[in-house]
Amino acid sequence: MLGHFKRKKKELPAINTSSLPDIVFMLLFFFMVATRLRETEVKVKQSLPKATEQEKLEKKDLLSYIFIGSPASEFQDEFGSAPRLQLNDRIATVDEVQAFVASEKAKMPPELANKIIIAIKCDKDADLGILSDVKTELRKANALKITYITLRGLEN
């Protein structure tokens, strides 16, 4: 009994970690609230141009993204280095844009489907040729509201 007592006295007191989960949970809730899940992996280069006249896009439920740019280096063997467009998670051709718009509209509540906004995330180094092809397809698909995603700031 005496020996048992002595041993206990020498032992370091354990650090109370019971409040650690509380701190971590607080951080967790912050990120849960602030998060928007990354839906797709972007397979094309995305270095966006800078502009000053853009507006914040607050109606996220109306947005559908089209990415345009040269395929990233790990996909260049398959798709080449000329600018391509990406719909959802795969690199597509311009003919697929109309079907893409239709499927995006079908995902939305019917009363919102006509208000769809196509957000175009186009790389700086892409050219107008592919962009204008996409715009023509969007006009044919009757998705007339588009927005060019840009960064805020002045060039150079």
Added chain:
Amino acid sequence: MAKKITEINASSMADIAFLLLVFFLVTTEIDIDEGINVVLPPWTDEPPPDVKQNNRNTLAVLVNSRNELLVEEERFEVEELRDYTKKFIMNNGRDPEMSDSPQKAIVSFKGDVGTNYDTYIQVYNELRGAYNELRDDLTRQKTNGRKKTYLALDPLSRDSIIRDEIKDILPIRLSEAEPTDFSANK
């Protein structure tokens, strides 16, 4: 002997919470995207009507495949474009080369299939900026400085009357032609 209260071992709670935390840290995207809003014209099978390039009410802005800016067939720097466009729109018939009134003024923008997207956005940004600055000026005038920008006029409040007035006085008539494609005509 005093009854010992059994404690629940909560040390693994932190591990679980950390796991969730890391998941949200990795998948999170906090910033909101910003973009330049454009409304496209509806699709028609007929070719678009020819815009008369010499018309005084049309400001022809052209960017060629070498990313050079031409306004009314003269070389321009991007920095000069905003002020020139503002002057063109607000001419009100003074200069015979420029527009009759802001309602009649059309800015016609044409690129080339080889034009760089970055240049295109710079030019488009300046043209939109010209309209936005003019609308902001008019907003300050009409509200006696109470509202500084056109976008600050809430369409759901009584400011919507002023907003509609400004829209009528200064409609954004920024038309975009199909880009030229010289490579196809070889």
